[in-house]
Amino acid sequence: VTTAGFPGAQDPVARSGLSSERLVELYRLIALARALDERAWILNRAGRTHFVISGQGHEGAEAGVTAALTPGRDWLLPYYRSMTGVMAMGMTPREVFLLQFGKADDPGSGGRQMPSHYGHAGRRVFTSSSPVGTQILHGAGIALAAKLRGIPEVALVAMGEGSANQGDVHEALNFAGIHRLPMILFVENNGYAISVPAERETAVPDIAQRAAGYAMPGVIVDGGDVVGCYLAARDAVTRALAGEGPTLIEAKVTRLTGHSSDDQQTKYRSAEELAEQRAQDPLPRFRDELRAAGVLDEASEAQIATEIAAAVADATDFAEAAADPDPSTLLRHVYAEPGDPVPGPPPAATSHDVGGRPA
Amino acid sequence: MPVRTFIEAIREGLRDEMRRDERVIVLGEDVGRKGGVFYATDGLWAEFGDGRVLDTPLTESMIAGVSIGAAANGLLPVAEIQFADFIFPAMNQVISEAARIRYRSNGTYGCPITIRAPYGAGVHGALYHSQSVEAFFAHVPGLKVVIPSTPYDAKGLLRTAIRDPDPVIFLEHKKMYRSVRGEVPDGEYTVPFGRAAIPRTGSRLTVVAYGLMLHYALEAAARVAEDGIEAEVIDLRTIRPLDEETILASVRRTGKCLVVHEDNRFGGFGAEVAALVAEEAFDYLDGPVTRLAGPDSPASPNALPLEEAFMLSPAKIAAAIRTLTAY
Numbered sequence: 001v002t003t004a005g006f007p008g009a010q011d012p013v014a015r016s017g018l019s020s021e022r023l024v025e026l027y028r029l030i031a032l033a034r035a036l037d038e039r040a041w042i043l044n045r046a047g048r049t050h051f052v053i054s055g056q057g058h059e060g061a062e063a064g065v066t067a068a069l070t071p072g073r074d075w076l077l078p079y080y081r082s083m084t085g086v087m088a089m090g091m092t093p094r095e096v097f098l099l100q101f102g103k104a105d106d107p108g109s110g111g112r113q114m115p116s117h118y119g120h121a122g123r124r125v126f127t128s129s130s131p132v133g134t135q136i137l138h139g140a141g142i143a144l145a146a147k148l149r150g151i152p153e154v155a156l157v158a159m160g161e162g163s164a165n166q167g168d169v170h171e172a173l174n175f176a177g178i179h180r181l182p183m184i185l186f187v188e189n190n191g192y193a194i195s196v197p198a199e200r201e202t203a204v205p206d207i208a209q210r211a212a213g214y215a216m217p218g219v220i221v222d223g224g225d226v227v228g229c230y231l232a233a234r235d236a237v238t239r240a241l242a243g244e245g246p247t248l249i250e251a252k253v254t255r256l257t258g259h260s261s262d263d264q265q266t267k268y269r270s271a272e273e274l275a276e277q278r279a280q281d282p283l284p285r286f287r288d289e290l291r292a293a294g295v296l297d298e299a300s301e302a303q304i305a306t307e308i309a310a311a312v313a314d315a316t317d318f319a320e321a322a323a324d325p326d327p328s329t330l331l332r333h334v335y336a337e338p339g340d341p342v343p344g345p346p347p348a349a350t351s352h353d354v355g356g357r358p359a
Numbered sequence: 360m361p362v363r364t365f366i367e368a369i370r371e372g373l374r375d376e377m378r379r380d381e382r383v384i385v386l387g388e389d390v391g392r393k394g395g396v397f398y399a400t401d402g403l404w405a406e407f408g409d410g411r412v413l414d415t416p417l418t419e420s421m422i423a424g425v426s427i428g429a430a431a432n433g434l435l436p437v438a439e440i441q442f443a444d445f446i447f448p449a450m451n452q453v454i455s456e457a458a459r460i461r462y463r464s465n466g467t468y469g470c471p472i473t474i475r476a477p478y479g480a481g482v483h484g485a486l487y488h489s490q491s492v493e494a495f496f497a498h499v500p501g502l503k504v505v506i507p508s509t510p511y512d513a514k515g516l517l518r519t520a521i522r523d524p525d526p527v528i529f530l531e532h533k534k535m536y537r538s539v540r541g542e543v544p545d546g547e548y549t550v551p552f553g554r555a556a557i558p559r560t561g562s563r564l565t566v567v568a569y570g571l572m573l574h575y576a577l578e579a580a581a582r583v584a585e586d587g588i589e590a591e592v593i594d595l596r597t598i599r600p601l602d603e604e605t606i607l608a609s610v611r612r613t614g615k616c617l618v619v620h621e622d623n624r625f626g627g628f629g630a631e632v633a634a635l636v637a638e639e640a641f642d643y644l645d646g647p648v649t650r651l652a653g654p655d656s657p658a659s660p661n662a663l664p665l666e667e668a669f670m671l672s673p674a675k676i677a678a679a680i681r682t683l684t685a686y
Contacts, residue, residue: 335501
């Protein structure tokens with residue numbers, strides 16, 4: 001297990017090797033995901049949607065790690081806190097909210113899935129479910145197919161530390177280790193499985209320690225350190241594409257909201273703890289880092305804020321006004337239908353606006 | 360036409376599909392060098408190598424889950440679960456994932472996987488090497504459940520399963536592997552899903568069966584024919600999709616229906632057939648739709664007297680035919 005170096009005062013451009021523009025894109029993505037997520041809660045509390053499950057506090061880690069992927073080539077196997085990641089793969093705010101509102105044009109499920117159960121075939125975002133941890137086996141299978149077919153692709157599997165205790169995770173890491181698959185397990189450790197604290201989830205302090213049991217590197221990163229997350233994932237992608245096998249990256253993140261809109265986390269977390277967590281919010285931290293480095297100035301920050309506000313309003317209005325699924329479609333796609341594509345390689349990814357730019 | 364055992368037909372079906380389409384891979388416990396504990400995959404590793412025939416760890420959920428992912432990325436996995444009794448660790452992957460990937464993605468992802476598993480008792484397999492598991496899977500929308508009874512069907516249905524765009528549970532009665540023989544053509548042919556066969560026609564009653572019980576039912580029908588009772592025997596071949604028309608057309612002619620399966624009676628697949636007949640052919644019935652099924656013990660116990668007490672037999676089926684005919 002290695003722990004990624006602390007950023008200190010090092011310049012983020014020099015440290016990451018990313019351009020100023022790319023870093024600003026990442027800031028924009030994080031801020032956009034936060035604004036969309038906050039809007040989702042408002043819509044829920046106003047009775048306009050049924051459910052919210054949130055990625056607030058995870059955005060920096062998701063943005064950093066997915067920045068190392070190549071959208072269109074690589075795969076993301078998301079979970080319900082992956083709004084940032086799916087937008088990094090090219091999903092738009094409108095698409096995210098079509099799922100939130102359960103509309104017919106929701107590209108992942110046509111209104112069949114709960115909010116935040118992402119999927120998008122054209123963006124190589126695999127369809128996700130609610131029983132946690134299952135997606136890692138799909139990631140291993142996707143990576144196995146890439147390896148057997150000789151295609152350079154990486155499967156990034158995102159999950160929480162709660163999910164990481166599932167048996168499927170052991171089975172998948174074992175298999176990925178044996179076959180040195182081009183897979184990355186990205187564990188977003190926010191310290192809670194709904195209400196159960198980390199010390200009641202695992203006997204070891206770090207999920208990454210388990211990597212040793214599968215002959216793969218385990219890397220612990222500060223989930224509020226966007227560049228650090230990027231660097232860890234960049235190394236993992238390089239290893240995967242070089243045939244050196246999987247990597248387990250554990251990002252220590254904070255969960256700024258309750259588990260979901262049906263949870264009240266003040267019942268099991270103290271006011272002091274919540275205040276302390278709030279201080280670890282990755283959004284202001286990354287903003288301050290970019291400000292200090294002169295990458296982000298007041299004018300561009302204001303411009304981004306204006307664009308994001310417009311994008312959130314647009315996504316809300318667009319999705320809320322979109323058509324509901326037709327009840328006559330209830331039994332569609334239980335099985336393949338005449339005219340559906342025959343089994344075979346997935347279609348090439350469509351062109352897209354990387355970074356989930358506001359529409 | 361060449362004569363093959365049931366397991367030879369399955370092996371040939373796998374081999375032919377692997378030769379025909381390089382996307383087909385086989386994975387499971389001991390399927391490689393050893394060729395499977397029953398030797399269903401014998402010879403495939405030697406012909407196709409490590410990249411097409413994968414020995415896996417003893418991790419059934421992984422076998423199912425990795426198949427799902429590999430199918431999403433362009434392969435056509437054929438997974439072997441060593442015994443149907445061991446499929447339960449994979450239930451979440453099969454039911455929560457494979458069965459509903461197409462539905463939950465609104466048709467944008469598919470799951471073209473085949474999961475083969477030997478099932479059934481009568482081979483001293485005891486509680487954990489003899490279960491019948493079809494009812495669990497037949498209940499689930501999104502899955503197809505295939506249970507061949509002849510070598511010809513085994514090969515033809517397996518080809519159809521591998522080419523099918525949806526997940527297929529392919530159940531092979533292990534007692535049939537070497538005890539059942541039949542003609543199997545060398546060339547290309549397939550057997551479609553959802554079409555039952557009528558291997559014996561008759562007018563007095565309809566016997567619906569599949570798998571090993573189909574053979575026992577045919578033997579029972581031959582016995583009662585000596586007493587002038589002409590039973591029609593239907594081989595379902597696939598229980599989901601179910602060939603409702605063939606069942607109903609037969610019962611409308613005979614007026615009586617006996618459903619036979621080795622799986623437990625309570626909540627078993629026979630209840631579905633019985634309900635179908637009761638709902639759709641009620642006016643034609645002149646006797647109660649009857650189920651003859653495995654007793655409601657948790658599978659077949661080990662000791663021979665207990666196993667014999669558990670198992671259905673041609674004699675037990677013949678007795679049930681006589682009782683229903685006399686109603």
